[in-house]
Amino acid sequence: MIIITRPDATEAQIERIVDSVHQWGLKTEVSRGVLRVVIGVIGPEDKIREKPLGAFPGVESVMPVLKPYKLVSYEFRGTPSHVKIGPVTVGTPEVVLMAGPCSVESYEQITFIAKSVAKAGAKILRGGAFKPRTSPYSFQGLGKVGLQFLHEARELTGMPIITEVMDTKDLELVAAYADCLQIGARNMQNFALLREVGRTNLPVMLKRGMAASIKDLLMSAEYILSEGNFNVLLCERGIRTFETMTRNTLDLNAVPVLKAETHLPVVVDPTHGVGVREFVPAMALAGVAAGADALMLEVHHEPERAKSDGEQSLRPHEFDDLVTRIRRVAEAVGRSL
Amino acid sequence: MIIITRPDATEAQIERIVDSVHQWGLKTEVSRGVLRVVIGVIGPEDKIREKPLGAFPGVESVMPVLKPYKLVSYEFRGTPSHVKIGPVTVGTPEVVLMAGPCSVESYEQITFIAKSVAKAGAKILRGGAFKPRTSPYSFQGLGKVGLQFLHEARELTGMPIITEVMDTKDLELVAAYADCLQIGARNMQNFALLREVGRTNLPVMLKRGMAASIKDLLMSAEYILSEGNFNVLLCERGIRTFETMTRNTLDLNAVPVLKAETHLPVVVDPTHGVGVREFVPAMALAGVAAGADALMLEVHHEPERAKSDGEQSLRPHEFDDLVTRIRRVAEAVGRSL
């Protein structure tokens, strides 16, 4: 930790800062410039990360030297992690496709789509049974019945399933069906939920919140790992900017940054990221080129009748076509599909 | 709802859209321009708000005519609402001050601060027992013990208390102590929690998420009202922008917009909004001038020892001084304190 004082900081103020750091059990190194005094704090930064150094009179700014995340940091493992979801492993040279409808709507719908995406090359089936919707009047998902339909789609296709859990009260139920739990963007900082999924041994895909910095995303993942569950995937799914021609702004910059900062696998969700069907394929290809370990894509055979996200869902034949193109890009960047 | 077609939309595509609208039980009015066809949908917009009109081939854009919120809209009441929190009413010409520490840290701390802010003019005591923290390694609040200390502070001062609930599992416990429940910015779209607080009869202060539009905030409030609880306050507490010299960007524009759009009272939290102690007073005064019905302010007598938010908490004498200045501005805009 480095503390920079204000130009008008008094000697007494500086002394008080130094004394406090010493009381917390750390050492200091004081450099006096013409305009500012710089106080370097020597010792385990953790001990004082939470101290309100900025609240001391005379302090202009406080700069950490170390990063606030530990278990998720690349340094902690020194090598990329693999996460197993049923028979599928994410984080290897093989790019994994997760596909399915936004919401589970009926037995016929989910099984039809599941078979279709499995045939095209998807390895994991997505589908929402509990749906976070902006409006209380929108379709909220089939709940337990939706989970049962997902279960049957898994029986038919062999694909493991990923589905969202929105609340700690539903966790036991969802965990009984899901092969991978999804934490949605709106719950990225629902810390109670993060802790609880951290206490399961299920894989968890954590989506980045719309205003979450990459650091925030990593800190939320740290909650899950700190409870003992290291089976975590991070998903970029679009942030909120001033742009209105796309639903969100898919931030692919996050992919190489995350690959450098953390050992956890990175998933890209171009469907929510751009939010307009015709632009999804380009962003899916770009996601793979940027280094994603997996893609999540929404597919619906009747988007005009979808109960949610029809506007951005690919039709099965569009998905088929896209898989072929994804495979070529994956191979071009030294991966496979 | 108004549907605008693409320039290359075919007659068959237009017919299919019109037919679908008719099947949903609404009427259409078709205007043909040179480049685009405009399809007006006549009838209750609710019926088709959820239909994926954008998913139909040939559609360029879909524009709603009506607003998606109902119970929270100003039109629904036609007059501002009052919300009672214990003996205090928010939403009247009197500007209400909520003050207290970020976190409840000890019996001594909360009672000392409570007495101090009560004497200065605060009417409601704030203090967190369950704390949403970015890092799992940060102080997470005293939990039940913190609630008990808040209870004792209320006994001593007569001030009702507002405190955050972070998870549905904690709701029963928090509701047993709180006079007003707080939903934090990170949980603004925790829809399960919104529904559950909507089923209590306690006042709820809903904070705007960091990337939430004003419309999103109103839709989240609609969740609570749609469960029958109309005792809702909306709180502006800063959004996330590219600016780094403040912790967040307190969006005071939201105050007059909300006063026009909804009957619910509006609270401004300059402490989190700007996040730097020396700038809090200016933003508090500006919030009152912009039309806030209440202010929420963090106060700590030893910010250098605070377990959270020391950098932005006012000291008691700073709060005292600010109350005097707030009173003058409140009176200048035709209100009182």
Place this chain on the structure above:
Amino acid sequence: MIIITRPDATEAQIERIVDSVHQWGLKTEVSRGVLRVVIGVIGPEDKIREKPLGAFPGVESVMPVLKPYKLVSYEFRGTPSHVKIGPVTVGTPEVVLMAGPCSVESYEQITFIAKSVAKAGAKILRGGAFKPRTSPYSFQGLGKVGLQFLHEARELTGMPIITEVMDTKDLELVAAYADCLQIGARNMQNFALLREVGRTNLPVMLKRGMAASIKDLLMSAEYILSEGNFNVLLCERGIRTFETMTRNTLDLNAVPVLKAETHLPVVVDPTHGVGVREFVPAMALAGVAAGADALMLEVHHEPERAKSDGEQSLRPHEFDDLVTRIRRVAEAVGRSL
């Protein structure tokens, strides 16, 4: 300057950094932690601010100790500056009102509005002769004729005039008429223009760009001061965020931050900042409460016929009414009008 190395930085890399700093004529102070090495640079920071320290292998981050602006910094003067615009001084306890139409449209229009706002209490007349418009097909201003009409409005009312200059080629012409030059938000980083207005001795009002940080704004002002012109006003006029219910997000947080960081006077433009007429008064009052030295407001007597910005312009009677309310708030915060 403080340099933090990567955990995998080699001794050779660290040595090379230290050697380079020494070659640039500065000293270093090296602290070795367990995971990172911290290299403090001792000496005039200016000398190495432009050095690409981040480009050295082994560097993780580089943190400046001093601020990059000098002449505009509060420390440089130690007291707030006053800027004289004709007979009016901005930066004193008196809050100054600048008002007038978005564009000068005709002799009748500008003189009518000028007389009206002068009577109501405005001290400076605004009006655009050269208009920056998003579309090439929009009204682009009357140019020289507009400046002549402004001149006549000044003759009639005695009010000095502020008007925008958009290009270095127009500067001589605009400077012949204007009492204060305005640099618009879109030109905040038109560095050629900044330099040239810095070489005049006219007051300059510099508007913050829509994506400009407060630091960027100060650096742009530094361009003007570094050419010798210290008569600079800074204007907050709204930044771009994800919010769509307002045209921009007026960032009033910038007011107290600027008052702390710089000696230059601060102007708030609520008209462009919020961009919706009915919300302008609340934001004007909030701007004064936040500490603005002046307000800029658009007024038009026939907004339905305005050639630009009709949607956000106040009618004269609304302006009259607002002036009364502004006066009360100004007095409440210890200022006058």
Place this chain on the structure above:
Amino acid sequence: MIIITRPDATEAQIERIVDSVHQWGLKTEVSRGVLRVVIGVIGPEDKIREKPLGAFPGVESVMPVLKPYKLVSYEFRGTPSHVKIGPVTVGTPEVVLMAGPCSVESYEQITFIAKSVAKAGAKILRGGAFKPRTSPYSFQGLGKVGLQFLHEARELTGMPIITEVMDTKDLELVAAYADCLQIGARNMQNFALLREVGRTNLPVMLKRGMAASIKDLLMSAEYILSEGNFNVLLCERGIRTFETMTRNTLDLNAVPVLKAETHLPVVVDPTHGVGVREFVPAMALAGVAAGADALMLEVHHEPERAKSDGEQSLRPHEFDDLVTRIRRVAEAVGRSL
């Protein structure tokens, strides 16, 4: 244009709106719902795009039916445009690489780098002679001397050159040397400059401003085309968001959106877009996968001594390596290099 009235709009207000539209020479179609009246305007939308319909009492919102850009719209041409820069054509299936240093620093520097990138596969040489710098104290470019060095590098390598023009006063000079003019992000809405480059017959690469929406970018291009110059390239180079781990947020979503909205070729600048050397290659590959027609990349053989942007410039061997990888991805998406 579609006008939606407020719920409290009076008949007289509605009549006045309709009358005004009729006076402007257009027809109306009025639909009365229970809560709102919808007034469809029939006729050429251009005529009333600039009318301040939102300023009429009783209006809640105004929605355009047509897009505000014409000459740049895809519909205007119906096929992608090719832009010739010297012997190179941008907009064909061949992805074009533009490379070179941020700034021209010396004859040796620019010729060395030019030869190096030409050999690796770049087709166009970039290099700044006039540099837009946030600080007046930073290196501002070599000006005319820099242009002469660029000229000599062109002689040596045969590569056409692209370089920035920052001010109308410099245009004649820069145009005498450049094969393609660059308008930088900070000047994207310098409308005087846009008009003047529109009057040359040189190709122009227009960079997206940091807070510019895609629509704004297209409107700025419209300025150039409306003066008769159709040789325009659009460049995505990163927008400003809350993320701080990258210098900007390269918005690759803009690539497919632009390819759908306009016939103009699209360039991606990953160097400025992400702003950190180690992340540039991933974003370059992603840009090609997203559909970019060209990439602009900064290369410097001694980034530790670069006078600008050393932190983000690739070294020649890194560029070499990247070209090979770009070629593979280009081929994977059906293009060549």
